[in-house]
């Protein structure tokens with residue numbers, strides 16, 4: 001695996017409830033999992049679960065091709081399943097759709113460290129959640145930020161640029177009245193074994209939207225050797241960059 005290797009999982013949940021005037025209600029649940037196989041190939045696994053009374057039937061379909069091909073086939077497939085349900089819109093039909101987007105990246109050691117791990121982003125209902133797991137850290141407090149560029153090529157991680165700051169505010173604690181970078185996630189702790197994790201959720205981020213002040217794509221996650229003091233400019237005096245992941249779709 002090259003150091004930018006990553007996994008893309010996009011899940012789409014679609015729940016259809018049967019007509020109320022049917023003798024038995026059929027409940028359909030469609031989940032679509034998309035995985036990027038390489039730069040040109042995507043595989044989508046579509047699982048449709050039909051529940052009628054106590055009876056459960058599951059149908060699995062695998063679609064493979066370029067992202068464009070897979071997306072257009074998925075659209076056709078989704079329409080087919082909706083059509084099966086009844087050609088006319090009916091007051092008793094209930095359709096709920098939730099789209100979940102997940103991106104996962106490997107965190108790779110920098111600055112001579114052993115700090116490695118993974119960072120997962122999940123976008124759902126207008127919110128992005130980050131979950132990072134890191135091993136090989138020195139025990140204690142470490143800063144974690146979003147930096148400007150998805151470029152982890154340099155040995156010291158500085159190729160990723162400074163903190164991502166699309167709103168041109170001073171560095172600070174997330175949510176601070178005096179301002180903060182949209183990349184100022186903050187600090188987390190590594191235990192005695194050198195393992196640390198952090199989860200962080202905000203509606204000020206997105207994964208691939210039109211808003212440049214929110215879009216994480218093309219940025220990087222950086223873990224630091226030291227603690228972010230949440231006040232020093234421009235980056236909290238958090239020391240060397242010990243782990244890096246590019247956020248590239």
Ligand SMILES: [Cu+2]
Pocket residue numbers: 143144145146147163222224235238
């Ligand atoms: Cu940083």
Ligand SMILES: [Zn+2]
Pocket residue numbers: 145163170171172181183184234235236
């Ligand atoms: Zn900052």
